[in-house]
Structures are given as structure tokens and as C-alpha cells.
Amino acid sequence: MGMVMLLLLALLAFMIIGSLIAAESEDLLSAVVCVGAVGSGLAIIDLLLGAPDLAITQVVVEVLCVAILIRVVLTRRDETHETHKDTFAIATVLLVLGVLLVLGGWAMTTLHPFGQPLLASDAPGVAAQYLAGGVAEVGAVNYVMSVLLDYRAYDTLGEATVIFVSVIGSYAILRRTGRSHRAARSQEGES
16 A cells, blocks of 8 residues: 555545544534534645645635634524434434445545556557647647646636635625624614
8 A cells, every 4th residue: 555545544534533523513613623624634635636726626615614614603692502412313424424434445445556557558548639639629829728728628617616606605705794793883883
């Protein structure tokens, strides 16, 4: 088992522990911090697997979500009542988590070894198609742009949309909260 695989398994264990702590924590701020740690672990896994574009998207969305959740947690009023834990729900969650852990472990063992080509040398696959007609078909300046513009255009558009929507959504939420506080202050000043 290689070093990358050990790091992946360690990060997976870290994320599972963080998720369990977030689900069972009594303090909401601690739960939000644990959710942020799980998202950071996922970003590191994306980097280890060679997907820096996904890692950047994960970090941006995670930072915005954690910032919004911390703001909500710190400004909320607690009007909840304590309830008893449901044993059936906890057992079901643990069973599903166990099944996912077994399936994830099996999936990790069936991965192709890192650094080795995915296809045999006699079947060059998609890479040969990219190199053969990439620049001429698309009309791009270089091969990287031809792949991004033609072959991965929907993927890139989806990533940009996720980032744009998260930024606009967080701005709208934070802006609305700021306006309501100003309106409350101006009403207090008038009376």
C-alpha cells in the first residue's frame, strides 16, 4: 500500500470522526467547526487525487458555508427543548455508516495504481483524440484551452456556477442580516 493510499485512508478516517462528532455534538458551534474540518479533509483528498479545480471549489464553498453557519449560530436565540435520543435512529445511522465504510474500503482497493496509465499501450484512448484534433477542431490557442473549452466545458461551467451561486447567496444572506439590524436600530432610535 503506497503512501498516497495511507494518506487517503487517514483523511477518510478523519472525515468520518469529524462527521460523527458534528452529528453528536451538543454545542452547535463545535458542530459547525467539525463540518468545516470535514470539508477541508475533502479538499485535501481532491488535491491528493490530482483534482486541484475541485479542491479550489470545495475550499471556496466550504469557507463561505462555514462563515454563514458561524454567523447564524452566534446570532441565534435558543428556544429548543431537550429530547431523548432515539436508539433506532442511532443504530440505523451506524449501520449505514458501516456499509459505506466497507464499500469505500472495497472501492479503494479496486482503484488503479497511482502514476500508471489507465489503458494499455495498444489502446491510446481519449488522450490520442485530444492530441489529434483538439486545437484544430475547437480553434483554441493551445491544447489545454481546447480541452477546457470543448471537452470539459460543462464541467468548468458547473464549477464556475457553484462558486458564483455560493458567493451571491452568502452576500444576500449577510446583506439581509445587516439591513435588518440597521432597521431595528433606527426603530429603537425613533422611539
